[in-house]
Amino acid sequence: MTQTVFAPWDDPSKKPLIRFDCVTKRFGDFVAIDDLSLDIFEQEFFALLGPSGCGKTTMMRMLAGFEAPTEGKIELAGQDIAPVPPNKRAVNMMFQSYALFPHLSVYENIAFGLRRGDMPKNDIDDRVGEMLKLTRLEKFARRKPHQISGGQRQRVALARSLAKAPKLLLLDEPLGALDAKLRQATQFELMDIQEKTGTTFVIVTHDQEEAMTVASRVAVMDEGRVIQVATPERIYEAPNSVYVADFIGDVNIIKGTAKPSGSDRYEILHTDGQPPFSAVSETSFSEGQTCHLAIRPEKVSISADRTADADNAVQGKVLDIAYLGNLSTYYVELPGGQVIKAQTANTRRVSRRGFTWEDSVWLSWTATAGVLLAE
Known part of the structure; x- marks a missing residue:
């Protein structure tokens, strides 16, 4: 049985659940959101990713109804939704601080919004029971927030947000308060809960790894604009700009000028007296146009001798080595002074490192390993 791929954004007949249409938001003279258009589809787990001050929280506050577009x-x-007040929107927001009531039990925290909505008592019991089961908190129903762990408090806040079955759940840096290991486990829990409920989740985060793990699509933002919207895989493998390539993961950026050398093939002239690099690009560049070759460190091979059939091979000197447990990253200085990172997996538990500081090494990569970017 073939599994259908979830990609409503590729289907022209699908209508988005959320549509930002030429939205600008100003605070006085400051433009927080700059003429932004964006579609988010039902059942998506959508991530707004960017540095502090890029406008992602302003977008979320507009969706929640706490701010109106200018x-x-x-x-x-x-x-x-502009005329609809926050409490009448089919939208719920889970805050970074969780905002739980300290004097109420886990059960009462989850039931709070339902009681205010005049739901019959039996239905409230059923719904809270469902939410406790969904977030695996049945055993903690009678405890107060201070009697449970940070990760459990996070799940209570999630259960409370989902209890009223919103069309859309907004999560503002929801895992910021958790330690690294718990964060990772909670990311998968969030994905699992989102899938089970079918609720559309929009998460705001500045943590690229988090966005790449949980999201069906990621919008990379900068200064109130969306720079690229795509699946995590596309964002990583095919960034549309130097900004996105640099923001997501580790990358080498080599600046040069392009020279067409055949169908979709280019030579990149980068350092005087050094042979050009070779790259393949679907985007066309004119002769002499400034370009940037973005290559991920894991796509750069490091060896003691020149690889005979490599599209690109360059000799350099090991400046630094970062041992990261599962990986080692070598910082290699090229003849022109540029430093290139090459990564190798540490597959053996104890292995003698092949290269050390000051060693002369060869770096190589294929013509298709990098992405050629105009800016």
Whole structure:
């Protein structure tokens, strides 16, 4: 049985759940969101990713109803949501601080919003029971927030947010308060819960690894604009700009000028007196155009001798070595002074490192390993 791939953004007949249409948000003279258009589809786990101050939280606050757009409109399920007050929107927001009531039990925290909505008591019991089961908190129903761990408090906040079955759940840096290991485990729990409920999740984060792990698509933002929206794989393997390549993961950026050398093939002239690098690109560059070759360190091989059939091979000197347990990253200085990172997997538990500081080494990579970018 073939599994259907979830990609409503590739289907022209699918209508988005959320549509930002030419939205601008100003605070006085400051433009927080700059003429932004974006579609988010039902059942997506969508990540807004970017550095502090890029506008991602402002977007979320507009969706929640705490801010109104200065220009443009935001639609939820085809309806302009500007006139709809926050408490009447089919949207819930889970805050970074979790905002749990300390004097109420886990059960009462989850039931709080349902009681305010005049739900019959039996239905409240059933719904809270469902939420406790979904977030694996049944055993902790009678405890107060201070009697459970940070990860459990995070799940209570999630259960409370989902109890009213919102169309859309907004998560503002939801895992910021958790330690690294718990964060990782919770990311998978979030994905699992999102899949089971079918709720559309929009998460705001500055943690690229988190966005890449949980999201069906990621919007990389900078200064109030969306620079690229794509699946995590596309963002990593085919960034559309130096900014995105540099923001996501580790990357080498080699600046040069392009010279066409055949169908989709280019030579990149980078350092006086050094042979050009070879790259393949679907984007066309004119002769002499400034370009940037972005190559991930894991796509650069390091060896003692020149690889005979490599598209690109360059000799350099090992400046630094970062041992990261599962990986070693070698910082290699090229003749022109540029430093290139090459990564190798440490597959054996105890292995003698092949190269050490000051060693002369060869770096090589294929013509298709890098992405050629204009800016």
